Amino acid sequence: MDIWLGSETLPIHGFLIRAIIVYVYIFLIVKVVGQRSMGSIDALDFIFGVVIGDILGEPLTDGSLALQGPITAAATIAGLHLTLSMIALKTPRFRRVIEDEPIILARNGVILHQQLRKVKVTLESFMMDMRLNGASDLSEVDYAVLEMNGQISVIKKSAYDSATPNDLNKQTPNKGYPSVIIEDGQIIHANLKNLGTIEWLRELIHKEGYKNPKEIFLMTIDESGKVYISPTDTKDQIKNGR
Incomplete structure (x- = not known):
């Protein structure tokens, strides 16, 4: 007892x-x-x-x-x-x-940084979840959704759900690990020095249609040279599906 x-x-x-x-x-x-x-x-x-x-x-x-x-x-x-x-x-x-409603963190390939702040998800954590979901190339992402269980699910653009280069027996260069060059309007100099100079970056930004880094929320470049940019002002970009 x-x-x-x-x-x-x-x-x-x-x-x-x-x-x-x-x-x-x-x-x-x-x-x-x-x-x-x-x-x-x-x-x-x-x-x-x-x-x-x-x-x-x-x-x-x-x-x-x-x-x-x-x-x-x-x-x-x-x-x-x-x-x-x-x-x-x-x-x-x-x-x-x-139960919480799912929250959209990226739409039409554009990161909704205000939503990230709302749910207290850092950019580094968001990018880690993208890599864990097999979406290290953010330009392939159509939607990223924070589910009610706290996990982020990814919906890729339709073009990337079709036949892959491997299915077509084509050789494509490895994308490698994407480096963050601009984060929340600030240049990440530690990563930039491995790719080029400030002048090179400014020319690249102008080529992509932006005046200065302040207009860019996130910019990455992978090892194949592919550039991904998510702007600070997302309203017009989402409307245009950029």
Whole structure:
């Protein structure tokens, strides 16, 4: 009974048995309500995981605490979580309350830097996600969307979903790793020195139709020499599909 009710002098084997009981109990809870949680971690799932861990974790380290209270509380939280999940599945309006809407971070190949700031995603983190999605060449990206589970999904332009050069038995130069030359209107001199001079960069900017680096939010150049530019003022660029 000390294992269940708690004791100041709970022996080591009592903690071991408690750990087994809690593990099996959490396993059963996950089997009942956790399939959705395991698929994606949204705000509701995160709260559920933190609360359950806090409730059932303390009796494993404090032998004087009884188990029936935390187990009852965990069952209540699990039941509430399951109820909210079921209501969200059947009621779209309620779903919008507990689940975030997807947020577009890039449209028509243009990075919406105001949206990046809104969701507190840095440019470096955004570019890392692009590379993880196989879209290191940002000119191939049509849409980039921040999903409700915090991951960024990428929709490439239709032209890049068709036959690849490999399918056509054509040899194409490797694009390599794209270097950031301009970020938020500032020239990254450490990267520029490996590619060219300031004069060379200014000529390239003018050739692309921009007056100065302040008009550019992001500019990258890959090893094949391909240039990608996302402007600071995105409204006209999106409208024109640039």
